[in-house]
Amino acid sequence: MNGILGEKRKLAVLSLILTLVLSIVIGPINTSAAENTFPWMNKELSAKERANLLVDAMTLEDKVNFITGNVNNYYGFYNEGVEKYGIPALTMADGPVGVRIANPDVQNKQSTAMPAAIGLAATWSTEAAKKYGEVLGNEAINTTHNVLLGPGLDIARNAFGARNFESLGEDPYLQTQIATNYVKAIQSNNVLVTAKHYLLNNQEKDRFTADSQASERAINEIYARPYADLIKDADLGSVMCSFNKVNGVSACDYGDLLTNLLRGNLNFEGFVMSDYGANVSTSKSIQAGMDLETPGDPYGYWGKKLIDAVQNGEVSEETVNQSAYRILYQMFDKGLFDNPAQNNPIDAKAHGAIAREIAAEAMVLLQNNNNVLPLNTEKIDSIAVIGPDADNGFTAGGGSSLVNPTYTVSPLEGIKNRAGDKVKVEYTAGTDPISAGDILPGPDAVPSSFLLPTADSSEHGLKAEYWSNKNMEGNPVFEHTAKQVNLNLGFYNYEGFNAQSPKLDKLPGSLNGMMSARFTGVINVPKSGEYTLSTTSYGSSKLYIDGNLIIDNAGTKLGTVEKTVTLEANKNYDVKIEYKTDYIANGGNDNGGQMRFGWKTADGVVDENIAKAVELAKKSDVAVIVSKTYDSEGYVDRFDMELPNNQEQLISEVSKVNKNVVIVNESGTAVEMGAWKDDVASIVQAWYPGQEQGNAIADVLFGDVNPSGKLPVTFPTDEDSTPVTSEEQYPGINLVTKYTEGIFVGYRGYEESGIKPAFSFGHGLSYTKFDYKNVKTKVTSNKSGEPTIEVSLNLKNTGDVTGSEVVQVYSGELPTNVETAPKQLAGFKKVELQPGKQQRITIQLDAKAFSYYDEESNEWVMPSGQVPVYVGSSSSDIRLKTTVTVSNENGKNFNKGTNGNSSKK
Structure with a gap:
């Protein structure tokens, strides 16, 4: 027995012996064969x-x-x-x-x-x-x-x-x-x-x-x-x-x-x-x-x-x-011994209904100027659905969490089904599909509409040849017409780990390590002027225009090299791009091929895909643009907060011809909206909504579900206006990332630093309005001396439709010399109310929101004194203010921590 039996283990053995004795005296007892063979299978x-x-x-x-x-x-x-x-x-x-x-x-x-x-x-x-x-x-x-x-x-x-x-x-x-x-x-x-x-x-x-x-x-x-x-x-x-x-x-x-x-x-x-x-x-x-x-x-x-x-x-x-x-x-x-896992059919329909319900509840109405939403099918005749993957049934983050859905519903399908036969719904992409290549830094990829594999070709893109070695040796392992030169292979291209658009050809897995590629064809622009061409690559990339070497990017680390050239309108220029993963020979990690052919255009140059979207939006009552980013587990984070692949230009151009533009943004993180936020009517943050995305989006847009989502993260105005901006803080220097912001993470940091965000933590609008009144606080202690802090108030739906509000309570700075957050989420409650209805609600607050962790004593400390309490609809939309008096005496035994462990007993 390894000499480490405790009292409980002795009792267990005695119990087992007694069971065996009883089985001899009074006959076999009701145990399974496994229990007789393995005493640890005894469920008693x-x-x-x-x-x-x-x-x-x-x-x-x-x-x-x-x-x-x-x-x-x-x-x-x-x-x-x-x-x-x-x-x-x-x-x-x-x-x-x-x-x-x-x-x-x-x-x-x-x-x-x-x-x-x-x-x-x-x-x-x-x-x-x-x-x-x-x-x-x-x-x-x-x-x-x-x-x-x-x-x-x-x-x-x-x-x-x-x-x-x-x-x-x-x-x-x-x-x-x-x-x-x-x-x-x-x-x-x-x-x-x-x-x-x-x-x-x-x-x-x-x-x-x-x-x-x-x-x-x-x-x-x-x-x-x-x-x-x-x-x-x-x-x-x-x-x-x-x-x-x-x-x-x-x-x-x-x-x-x-x-x-x-x-x-x-x-x-x-x-x-x-x-x-x-x-x-x-x-x-x-x-x-x-x-x-x-x-x-x-x-x-x-x-x-x-x-x-x-x-x-x-x-x-x-x-x-x-x-x-x-x-x-x-x-x-947890029952793993006694309840073995099975292979039984799952209820795809019932579970899909839950996915739809949660996806709709998750959507955050960030902006709704002129009450463009919800859409009323009695008042509109036409809807333009625009977006690179709005006709794609499934949008998700990539990596190990990506699942293979039981079925899918695209935003286009969901909107069409809900709009009905009386409303004309038409679709155009507006930009090239979003892919893992859009994670890379540097200018957007050159749109496919400006590229041709041959001068007389009717399809857009460049001829692409790929080798599974880094020197273009032997025959290519794969050839096709690439819409854009926008590669990000390796981890992002493994089966089951990628979320590539179905509109793009899937490259073979043999290219996920050492590889090389050649892209050839012509580029033709509609307007004469200066164009800044670029290659972003990890590994060497060379760009030739009409046989002349324009860019020679060594690619010893992931980066961009640019060259400004003058191009004449409607003239074909021969293009050749060669790329090699020779960074491996230079001591780099094998991240797979990473390469983009990008540009910054002369003013006024509009992609053919955007032009089609503008024409459709011009003749439609409402334009719904489904924007998206590509977020994924892998080697890198996003390099900026902008919408990739010309989507910002798409939104700007469409909003010039239609005043009822609704943005449905699918992303896992905040995106920068400053370039177009004031030009559009409504913005819905849809996150990655799962397989029922189309129906859930339609539920919210048409008002079948009143939006009640609130931001669980702060949306900054731009990438430089956050509490984590220095290189030391992120991504780190010499592989050391210092969390110098301390406890001032997220909205705490925005409040502490006085940084105004685009949309605050907890923000989210509704199709109705809520009124807050009569706030009160109460503090009691339980038998162990731990404090119970409560806030109560009246909440009333003063609008015309049923809706849910998330009442949020924040504690303020604590009465101590220790630096604490100006606001800290202390409690919340989600309440659904019919029009005109009022409810008295009580929210029990988190005692730790009125405490801080003391490093010297290794315990949470609740100081004595008055603490501000803020009640509102977001961290910045405070409707009621009050105070609560807390006591160190009440909190003296509060969560001190122990020296317990889970050793054998």
Whole structure:
């Protein structure tokens, strides 16, 4: 028994002996064969007792193999079971925004594509979060998965984060309120949840190597806060440690994070797994508190190396026991042993209806000048639907969270169906399709309408030839007419990890490493003048015009080289572009091919696609432009906040001829709107709405659903007007990113620095209006001395239609010499009211919003005195002000933290 039996374990063994004795005296009892063979299968025992019995039965080799992930011929994140002990496999699926099925034998790899997590946060609805989690949990267990890798609890710290769409926003309290119901709903389906990425994994740029440096206070108040609440309120099963370093130490090696904070202060009883390949050590990681290495042998650091470390005394067997126990305890506790995952058909129709409901609730009405929305089919005769992918059934963020939807509805289809036969709906793209190439920096790609593969060709684009070597040797492996030269391969081009437009040809996977390409044809412009041509590339790129070398870009790092040339109108110029991934030979990382042929045009040059959109908008009553960005997990974040690929020019030109322009923006992050915001009537932020996007967009545009979404992130006016603007803060210098803004993240930082955003945190309009009156506060203490702070007020719908309002309560600066935020979200409630109806509502506030984390005492401190309380419809739209008096005496026992752990017991 390894000599570590505690009292509880002795009682478990005695109970087992008594059961065996009784079975002899009074005959067989009602147990399964498995229970007779494996005493830990006795469901009458607690999860802790069962886990302890099983750990004691396992050999060292078995335990190490169990906690070391294994790579096999299956698909996805899997950790094989151990048959001789009856241990089921940990069948994991990526899951922040849906169950990503990797096995083609399981339901054709299809599952419900839910709205992006940032959209779920925009609902500000715990009920929506519960429904969202119920869909994910049900689909996971019925598609053979018992572990879901999500939610993403990475705070949306900067406006450029390419993975912000997987996040639940910039505020830790909002995150916890949404994530708690999400996690509880998933785990009620006997599916274990793994929250990620622990910790300070807030950017894609250098995410594998960056050192994120933050104060203990910022870590506790902002970045670890969602984990703390999920551990306390949702019985979180697992946490995933990240690739990056934290304060100089690899996250999966950092005992202060994994043991002292997570298990000590936060009382985490679950297990810690590594992100796929994030573990970098043998003894350090397991001693720091990591419990499961993925992918493990033969690529990892555990397995045989860990057995050797135990045998030579570097790691104690008790440490291995603890890791095995933590995993097994959660597997017993969450029902993975007793309720095996199945392969049962999912209810695509019912789950799609939920996806539609949440997508509509997530949409944020940012602007609605002259009440252009909702659209009234009795008053309009025609609608122009415009946008590069408005006829595409599915728009989503790329990377590991991308799922294969059960069905799709495009914005065009949804609007057409809802408009009916009496309203004429016509479509034109307006620009070339959006793709992973639009992530790259530099000027927009030259539109396809100015390019021809040959002078007499009827199709647009350039002839493209690709080689799977970097020197264009041998025959090309693929040839086609490329609409634009806008490549971003590697990670972004792998099967199941890309979200390329279906209008673009899919390039073969053999081009995802070393490759080269040649693009040939002609360029023809409609107006004489100066044009600044450019190549943006990682790896060398050369541009020839009429045989003359115009640009020679060495491409030793990703960057842009420009050259201004004079082009005559309606004249064909021969174009040749050669690109090679020779950055690999220069010591670069193999990120795949990255290359764009871009330009800045002479004034007044309008793309043929834009011209068609202008003509359609001119003859239509309303123009709905569906804009979008390409956001994805990968190597880089967005380089700017502008809409890519000529969409800004598209909006500007269309708004000149139609006063009723409605923008439906599909993005996972904020976009800069200054160039066109004042020229359009209405703006709807739709996020990435999932597979029911078309119907959900139509629901909101036509008023079948009154918009109630609120921004879970601040939308800045431009990329330089945010609290995180210095190179030191982002992306970092020499792979060190310093979180010098401290606790002033998101709206806290905008308020502290006096930066005016385009749209504030919590902002969102409605088709009705709400009145706030008669605010009151109350403070009481429970038996343990913890304070309960409440705000009550009257809320009335003073408009003409039923609608929901999110009442938001913010605490102000605290009565202390310690620097605190001017505003901090302390509570919220979503309330639906019919026209003319009033309701008295009470909101219990977050006590931590009236406290700060003291680094010296390692505890939360509630100071004594008056604290301002702000009640309103957003962080900047404050309707009522009051105060509340808090007391250090009431808060003296408030969440001090403990030294508890989840060791074998």
